[in-house]
Amino acid sequence: MGADDLQAPLDQADDRIVAGRAADGDVAAFGVLVRRYTPMMRAYTRRILNSGTDVDDIVQEAFVTAWQRLPELDDPGKVKSWLMRVVSRKAVDRIRASRPQVSVDHIEHPAPAHASPPRVAETRAKVDALSDALQRLADQERECWVLRELGGYSYNEIAEEMGVPVSTVRGLLARARKHIIVRMEEWR
Amino acid sequence: MTSGDDRPEPRPLELDPEHLDGHTIDELTDYLEAGRVPADPSIDGSPACRLALDALERLHGLTPDLIAADTAAEPEADDGWVRRVLGGIALDAHAGRRIPLPTSEPGADLGITEGAVRGLVRAAERAVPGLVVGRCRFDGDVTLTGAPVRVLVDVSVPYGRPIPPLVERLRGEIAGRLALHTELNVTAVDITVRDVRPHGS
Numbered sequence: 001m002g003a004d005d006l007q008a009p010l011d012q013a014d015d016r017i018v019a020g021r022a023a024d025g026d027v028a029a030f031g032v033l034v035r036r037y038t039p040m041m042r043a044y045t046r047r048i049l050n051s052g053t054d055v056d057d058i059v060q061e062a063f064v065t066a067w068q069r070l071p072e073l074d075d076p077g078k079v080k081s082w083l084m085r086v087v088s089r090k091a092v093d094r095i096r097a098s099r100p101q102v103s104v105d106h107i108e109h110p111a112p113a114h115a116s117p118p119r120v121a122e123t124r125a126k127v128d129a130l131s132d133a134l135q136r137l138a139d140q141e142r143e144c145w146v147l148r149e150l151g152g153y154s155y156n157e158i159a160e161e162m163g164v165p166v167s168t169v170r171g172l173l174a175r176a177r178k179h180i181i182v183r184m185e186e187w188r
Numbered sequence: 189m190t191s192g193d194d195r196p197e198p199r200p201l202e203l204d205p206e207h208l209d210g211h212t213i214d215e216l217t218d219y220l221e222a223g224r225v226p227a228d229p230s231i232d233g234s235p236a237c238r239l240a241l242d243a244l245e246r247l248h249g250l251t252p253d254l255i256a257a258d259t260a261a262e263p264e265a266d267d268g269w270v271r272r273v274l275g276g277i278a279l280d281a282h283a284g285r286r287i288p289l290p291t292s293e294p295g296a297d298l299g300i301t302e303g304a305v306r307g308l309v310r311a312a313e314r315a316v317p318g319l320v321v322g323r324c325r326f327d328g329d330v331t332l333t334g335a336p337v338r339v340l341v342d343v344s345v346p347y348g349r350p351i352p353p354l355v356e357r358l359r360g361e362i363a364g365r366l367a368l369h370t371e372l373n374v375t376a377v378d379i380t381v382r383d384v385r386p387h388g389s
Contacts, residue, residue, distance in 0.1 A: 013320045013344040014383040020323025020342055025282030025303040026310060027274055034273050038265035043258035060273055067277040076323060127257045130250055149251045174213040178203045181243045185201045 011035075019076035022067070030070075034063055037080060041087045047146045048091040050135060058094055062087035081152065088151050092161050095143065126184070133183040141176035144169055201243060202236065209234040216240055220248070287330045290371055300370065302330060308369055309341060312361040318346040319354055322382060326372075336375045339366070344383035355379050 010018065011032055018036075021029035041059045046052055066086050073082055134142055143162065147153040155173075159166040205212050211231060219231055220241055231237045284302030291298040310321045322342035329335040339362060345354055359377045366374050 009318055009320045009344070009346065009385065012385045013322070014385075017320055017322035017342060017344040017383050021310065021321065023282070024306045024310070024324055026307075027277070027279070030277070031270050031274055034270050035265045038269065039262035040255070040259045042262045043255070047258065060276060063273045064276050068281050071282060124257065126250055127253050130247070130254055131257075149248070150255055170214050174217070177217065177244060177247065178213050181201060181203065181240075181247060184247070185243070 014077070015079045016075075016077035019070065019073065019079035023070040023073060023076060030063075030067055033066075033079065033083070037083050040080075041083060044084055044146070044150055045087055045091050047134065047150060048088060048143055049095065050139070050142055054094060058090045059087060062090045065090070084151055088147060088153075089161065092143065092147075095139070096163065099139070129184045130180065133180040136183065137176055137179055140164075141172050141179065144172040145176040145180070148173060201239060203240055208236050208240060211237055213240065213244070217244060220244055285331050287370065287372065288333050290333075302326065305330075305366070305370060305372070308365050309339065309362050312358060312365050313343075315361040316354055316357050318349065319358060320344040320383075321358075328375075330372060333371060334373050337372050338375055339377045341377065341379050342382045343379055344385055345381055347384050347386050351381060355381065 010021075010029060013032075015033075018029050018032050022033055038059060041062060042055055045055045045058050049055065049058075062083070066083055069086075070076075070079075073079065134145070137145065140162070144158055147158045147161065148155075153161070155166050155169050158169045162169070164172075202208070203213055208216070209230065211234070216231065216237060219228060224232075224241075231241070282303045284306070286299045286301060287305060289298040289300055305326070306324045309324045313319050313321045320343065322344060324342075325340040326337050327340055328337035330337055341358075341362065343355070343358065345351055359379055362377050363374060366372055
């Protein structure tokens with residue numbers, strides 16, 4: 001009874017209340033944020049990495065950092081996009097640590113086996129097509145596109161995050177968009 | 189799709205500058221993101237550019253659906269996961285300032301952390317079922333004994349209950365707890381209702 005009475009209103013409270021309280025050091029409130037945003041952070045990390053490996057570790061690391069740095073968040077109502085930033089930074093760090101610096105003139109990646117032949121479900125067809133196209137992008141093209149479109153980063157922020165010039169980011173994004181559109185057109 | 193006649197395959201969308209009347213995807217994306225203003229006749233007048241703009245716009249419009257589908261495909265966070273994450277965080281990270289407490293022991297120094305006092309303020313919500321305390325701030329120099337301090341608190345209330353009595357009750361509870369447990373010179377408890385929950389319990 002008692003615990004539920006307290007837990008339920010906290011679960012239903014908006015981000016501003018829950019994150020403000022977590023920033024003040026309330027572990028239960030932070031637990032509500034973990035529950036609320038783990039699926040989205042996992043999904044986003046999976047898109048950046050194009051793989052499920054390390055996703056849990058990265059999301060957990062992101063929450064550890066988020067807990068420490070929550071007091072710095074001026075507007076707790078923006079905790080959702082802030083968490084996306086924290087986790088994308090962890091994901092990009094992981095990529096940069098694990099990948100030798102490669103030329104951006106990439107070799108086109110083959111489609112992963114499970115992505116072809118395409119499963120065209122009526123309602124999900126376009127999203128599936130986009131998903132498939134994303135999986136077939138070169139790593140850096142995909143990372144740029146995901147940070148830009150899913151993470152809402154500016155070109156400058158992507159450049160900073162990935163350690164490449166803005167002109168390179170523009171080039172990578174243009175190529176990513178072109179490849180995605182051409183592949184999605186093939187599905188129409 | 190195949191049909192019986194001998195129509196040629198539909199041409200794939202051409203996105204290279206030589207097919208976009210000299211424009212690039214990068215330029216077209218900037219144009220789109222600027223809301224197609226100021227209008228550029230060399231883009232608007234080019235059928236190839238318009239096709240490319242439409243495709244870029246469709247792609248951009250699909251992004252929220254991708255996020256929603258990706259998120260829905262992930263399992264919900266179970267208790268084990270939440271425990272694992274919470275087990276990895278440092279509990280003393282939010283201590284804040286040190287607030288002096290009086291002691292009769294000569295030479296002794298006693299204090300309580302700001303974080304612990306915030307915990308006292310949050311706990312006052314138990315006296316007002318359904319109300320949830322959010323962020324709590326102490327405006328004033330709490331490290332100085334006797335300095336005036338305003339307490340600023342955000343709250344969430346359930347829909348359907350008159351707000352003033354809830355807030356009054358919380359205000360009294362917070363003031364009482366702070367007077368009992370600390371030496372803070374509380375001049376005001378400012379409560380701001382930031383959230384009204386539609387399905388209040």
